[in-house]
Amino acid sequence: MKNFYLTTPIYYPSAKPHMGHAYSSISADVIARFKRIEGYNVNFLTGTDEHGLKIQRAAEKQQKDPKNFCDEISRNFIDLAKKLNLTNTDFIRTTEDRHKKTVSKLWNVLEEKKEIYISKYSGWYSVSDEAFYNEDEIETKADGKVSKVSGSKVEWMEEESYFFRLSKWQEPLLKYYEDNPDFIAPISRKNEVISFVKSGLKDLSISRTSFKWGIPVPNNNKHVIYVWLDALTNYISALDYFEKKNKNQFWPADIHIIGKDIIRFHCVYWPAFLLAARIKSPKKVFAHGWILSGEEKMSKSKGNILDPLEIIENYGLDEIRYYLMKEVIYGEDGKITPENLINCINSDLANNIGNLYQRITSIVHNKLNSSIPLCKPKDNSDLKILNLVEDNLDLLIKTFNKYEIHNYLKDIIQLCSEVNKYLNDSAPWSLKNDNLEKRNIIIYTVLEFIRKISILLQPIIPEKTKIILDSLNVKEDERFIKNINKNFSIKPESKIQKINILFKKQ
Ligand code: MSP
Numbered sequence: 290m291k292n293f294y295l296t297t298p299i300y301y302p303s304a305k306p307h308m309g310h311a312y313s314s315i316s317a318d319v320i321a322r323f324k325r326i327e328g329y330n331v332n333f334l335t336g337t338d339e340h341g342l343k344i345q346r347a348a349e350k351q352q353k354d355p356k357n358f359c360d361e362i363s364r365n366f367i368d369l370a371k372k373l374n375l376t377n378t379d380f381i382r383t384t385e386d387r388h389k390k391t392v393s394k395l396w397n398v399l400e401e402k403k404e405i406y407i408s409k410y411s412g413w414y415s416v417s418d419e420a421f422y423n424e425d426e427i428e429t430k431a432d433g434k435v436s437k438v439s440g441s442k443v444e445w446m447e448e449e450s451y452f453f454r455l456s457k458w459q460e461p462l463l464k465y466y467e468d469n470p471d472f473i474a475p476i477s478r479k480n481e482v483i484s485f486v487k488s489g490l491k492d493l494s495i496s497r498t499s500f501k502w503g504i505p506v507p508n509n510n511k512h513v514i515y516v517w518l519d520a521l522t523n524y525i526s527a528l529d530y531f532e533k534k535n536k537n538q539f540w541p542a543d544i545h546i547i548g549k550d551i552i553r554f555h556c557v558y559w560p561a562f563l564l565a566a567r568i569k570s571p572k573k574v575f576a577h578g579w580i581l582s583g584e585e586k587m588s589k590s591k592g593n594i595l596d597p598l599e600i601i602e603n604y605g606l607d608e609i610r611y612y613l614m615k616e617v618i619y620g621e622d623g624k625i626t627p628e629n630l631i632n633c634i635n636s637d638l639a640n641n642i643g644n645l646y647q648r649i650t651s652i653v654h655n656k657l658n659s660s661i662p663l664c665k666p667k668d669n670s671d672l673k674i675l676n677l678v679e680d681n682l683d684l685l686i687k688t689f690n691k692y693e694i695h696n697y698l699k700d701i702i703q704l705c706s707e708v709n710k711y712l713n714d715s716a717p718w719s720l721k722n723d724n725l726e727k728r729n730i731i732i733y734t735v736l737e738f739i740r741k742i743s744i745l746l747q748p749i750i751p752e753k754t755k756i757i758l759d760s761l762n763v764k765e766d767e768r769f770i771k772n773i774n775k776n777f778s779i780k781p782e783s784k785i786q787k788i789n790i791l792f793k794k795q
Pocket of ligand 1: 297298299300301302308309310312313338520521523546547548549550551578579580581586587
């Protein structure tokens with residue numbers, strides 16, 4: 290079985306999880322589930338990023354020891370993963386020993402390879418972003434200096450620091466982007482990264498002495514390791530990269546899913562650290578856009594934070610998963626509003642997929658004593674619908690694997706509309722005794738379509754498709770893409786189980 294390794298960003302647990310975090314995780318889960326039904330052995334990692342000044346200050350504010358503070362608040366993200374029905378195979382916390390051990394080891398490797406030197410840092414630092422900014426990236430606002438890149442407040446920092454020889458990796462990085470044209474996706478982000486690297490890379494400060502909450506620099510515990518060097522390493526520490534060679538079958542990662550605000554760290558610093566340590570770089574970094582609340586980015590100060598748990602409670606989990614993946618173009622910003630959400634649930638889920646299932650199964654229950662009819666479609670109009678999914682399958686798989694998940698769903702919904710029309714036009718409910726064979730053929734054809742489309746929708750709406758596939762008696766091990774073909778068709782004369790309404794109209 291082929292391996293597939295994907296990751297979410299690891300979240301700062303200091304803030305309560307919001308819809309933006311949920312979006313990163315849901316989209317990664319959709320990909321993980323899709324790769325599984327394609328037949329891959331998937332390793333799916335998520336977790337929390339628990340070191341650094343930002344967390345230390347948040348703990349101090351509540352007069353808590355930072356480790357106890359993190360133990361408490363990282364629970365929010367562990368719980369969220371469960372609420373979102375994520376199929377992550379691991380959850381890493383950067384305060385775990387397995388992680389700290391790997392970060393120290395990576396530091397030692399970089400030091401042995403003379404990629405690190407000690408000097409003095411003076412410059413601007415944003416605690417909120419845990420990022421250094423150049424003078425030309427700073428502007429003065431009424432309440433002080435802020436980063437032009439993120440808008441967050443910066444403070445002047447001056448202290449002894451270890452540096453990573455980032456400048457040395459400028460050309461090798463540019464070559465890496467050229468040799469691996471699919472490394473940065475979507476394409477629009479790639480140009481942004483290349484022009485940043487071309488504008489000149491300075492060596493990077495990778496340790497701090499003015500606070501303690503971090504992993505100590507090996508052999509000099511006056512310093513703690515820069516939180517981004519620490520955090521990025523989670524992707525290999527979860528594999529116990531330096532210890533268990535057998536787990537390295539998953540490295541390099543197939544895809545890191547991130548938000549567009551953390552591209553520089555993942556597409557510049559991370560591959561540079563890895564190149565310097567002579568470790569392979571990930572195959573792809575995919576940067577999704579912002580989830581906007583109404584027209585704006587969510588922020589505490591604007592008071593427009595969308596709470597994923599509340600939204601799930603009101604509308605249902607599969608409904609939200611579907612809405613986010615269909616209505617937000619993957620890779621671009623997308624505003625979400627209750628009106629759009631309700632519209633999407635009603636038109637795609639309730640009136641299209643749900644209605645198709647309801648109409649066809651109610652005839653089976655009412656007229657056929659719940660039994661799937663035995664029949665062989667032979668008219669072209671029926672065969673066209675029977676083969677609709679297979680005829681479009683290659684294209685659908687390609688679309689998904691380009692991470693055009695919104696188009697994948699748009700295409701599936703289009704097929705559902707076509708089948709709803711077929712059902713309206715052929716009206717099996719009106720066929721009488723002299724035409725029962727035709728009626729049965731229509732029923733069978735539509736049920737087969739529903740079986741196939743449900744297999745393809747599992748990654749996005751896993752709970753509802755499970756209900757459908759269970760009701761059609763499709764075996765658990767026959768729910769992969771390879772089972773879409775007719776050799777695995779629904780078994781005539783088996784009984785369809787009755788279920789409640791699939792999608793409630795809002
Ligand atoms: N801890 C770092 C990531 C380290 S990865 C080695 C971090 N954490 S975060 O909690 O601030 O953000 C985590 C992810 O949530 C980022 O990918 C970020 O883009 C995403 N989002 C935060 N707000 C968002 C939206 N409003 N919309 C979409 N995603 C956004 O950065």
